[in-house]
Amino acid sequence: MNLNQEAISFSLDSSPGLNSAIDKLVCLLGEPVKLLGLGEALHGGEEILELRNRLFQRLMERHGYSAIALESSFIRGHLVNEYVAGHGPSSYEAVQEAGFSHGFGRLAANRELVEWMRGCNADPSHSIKLHFYGFDAPTEMSYADSPGRVLYFVLDWFSALDNARGNEYRERMKPLIGRDRNWEDPATLFEPAKSIGLSPAARQLRIEVEDLIAELEVRRPELIAGSSKDLYCEAVHYARLARWLLAYHAVMADRSSQRTSRLLGIRDACMAENLAYILSCEHGRGRTLAFAHNSHLKKGRMQWQFGDELFTWWPAGSHLKEILGGRYAVIGSAVGVSDENGIGWPEAGSLEALLTAMPGPGRFIFTRRVQELSAAQAAAIPVRSASIKNPAYFPLTAQSLTDFDWLVALDRVGYSRGSSPLPG
Numbered sequence: 001m002n003l004n005q006e007a008i009s010f011s012l013d014s015s016p017g018l019n020s021a022i023d024k025l026v027c028l029l030g031e032p033v034k035l036l037g038l039g040e041a042l043h044g045g046e047e048i049l050e051l052r053n054r055l056f057q058r059l060m061e062r063h064g065y066s067a068i069a070l071e072s073s074f075i076r077g078h079l080v081n082e083y084v085a086g087h088g089p090s091s092y093e094a095v096q097e098a099g100f101s102h103g104f105g106r107l108a109a110n111r112e113l114v115e116w117m118r119g120c121n122a123d124p125s126h127s128i129k130l131h132f133y134g135f136d137a138p139t140e141m142s143y144a145d146s147p148g149r150v151l152y153f154v155l156d157w158f159s160a161l162d163n164a165r166g167n168e169y170r171e172r173m174k175p176l177i178g179r180d181r182n183w184e185d186p187a188t189l190f191e192p193a194k195s196i197g198l199s200p201a202a203r204q205l206r207i208e209v210e211d212l213i214a215e216l217e218v219r220r221p222e223l224i225a226g227s228s229k230d231l232y233c234e235a236v237h238y239a240r241l242a243r244w245l246l247a248y249h250a251v252m253a254d255r256s257s258q259r260t261s262r263l264l265g266i267r268d269a270c271m272a273e274n275l276a277y278i279l280s281c282e283h284g285r286g287r288t289l290a291f292a293h294n295s296h297l298k299k300g301r302m303q304w305q306f307g308d309e310l311f312t313w314w315p316a317g318s319h320l321k322e323i324l325g326g327r328y329a330v331i332g333s334a335v336g337v338s339d340e341n342g343i344g345w346p347e348a349g350s351l352e353a354l355l356t357a358m359p360g361p362g363r364f365i366f367t368r369r370v371q372e373l374s375a376a377q378a379a380a381i382p383v384r385s386a387s388i389k390n391p392a393y394f395p396l397t398a399q400s401l402t403d404f405d406w407l408v409a410l411d412r413v414g415y416s417r418g419s420s421p422l423p424g
Helices: 015-029 046-062 074-084 108-122 148-161 163-177 200-218 220-226 229-252 259-282 316-327 351-356 375-380
Strands: 007-010 035-040 065-073 131-136 287-293 302-306 309-313 328-337 362-366 406-412
Touching: 007 015, 015 046, 015 362, 035 046, 035 316, 046 065, 046 108, 046 287, 046 328, 046 406, 065 074, 065 108, 065 259, 074 108, 074 131, 131 259, 131 287, 148 163, 148 200, 148 220, 148 229, 163 200, 200 220, 200 229, 220 229, 229 259, 259 287, 259 302, 259 309, 259 316, 316 328, 328 351, 351 406
Parallel strands: 035 287, 035 328, 065 131, 065 287, 328 406
Antiparallel strands: 007 362, 302 309, 362 406
């Protein structure tokens, strides 16, 4: 296995060198790619976030990219996009919490990205305005949003076109939705009995949502003529998000041994549909960069060992591979050492050791050209030690060479400004 001949080295300290490396990477990606993923090996890697910002800037300047989508709530992302467009809130502080999920709005690199996009859009010389999206499912670590948060958006739009029919759905759905806090109880994460996802009301609401989606699709020509194709597609997508949320809540109430794997799988399938929808929104405008954890954007099956349990599911990247084919490509990231994240030097023979032994301090590696490994060769590649501080860090494995079209390896990574303190 010769990785050296496939490496494109760069330094974050040299803008010309980094831009040149990005240009070479894009050239090798080929024309069909419309959605490029950049994975992060862990949440909170400062240099990975910096690379993301610099990559998107170059992709916008030279390679026809018009949008970026982050691992943050799809629903909340609209508020950030309004700010980026120069509308709505007048300061980043107004969108820092409300516009992001998982606390990601507090990351300094995310603020810098959003402020840069807003500045670009305010420049009249930029004819193509940049768009910001979240593409995560409307879920947090310990709960999922109430379906009402998306359904009322759809019903408001539908009622404006057909007040009588829209109000019929509203009158039936409102008592079934009830109070948002009943859906969003964090206790349901560990106590399925507290979830209302399999209650009679929730079951009936799922039927009503299916009926609503069917009616919107049956009346497509009429509804587009009464509003616009973009608004119609947005409303249908929100209705489908409600379907995903109801499926997620139903599994939250399930007691089976597959509960966690199913929840993780639903989240990633929803992420993939969000990205496919975003790509359709950007059609005719430009290409899109998606940024999330490696585990979401990889093209292979995901396995997560948590204590004595092994969870397996298909991540968003594997769905996108089937949905988009050659229009989707992904770069996975690797970390050499990170004192702040509790990651020591990689063990000899591990992929991280092989990658960081090449000229750096950063390098892109085109894994599509790496020879297929035999089962014996793959088994011989050791997996490096994990982090003793950051549970979001997953080391590379031999499978990473086929999970990603490219890898980007950084010698050293710090902990991002604005992140919550790590233990220890």
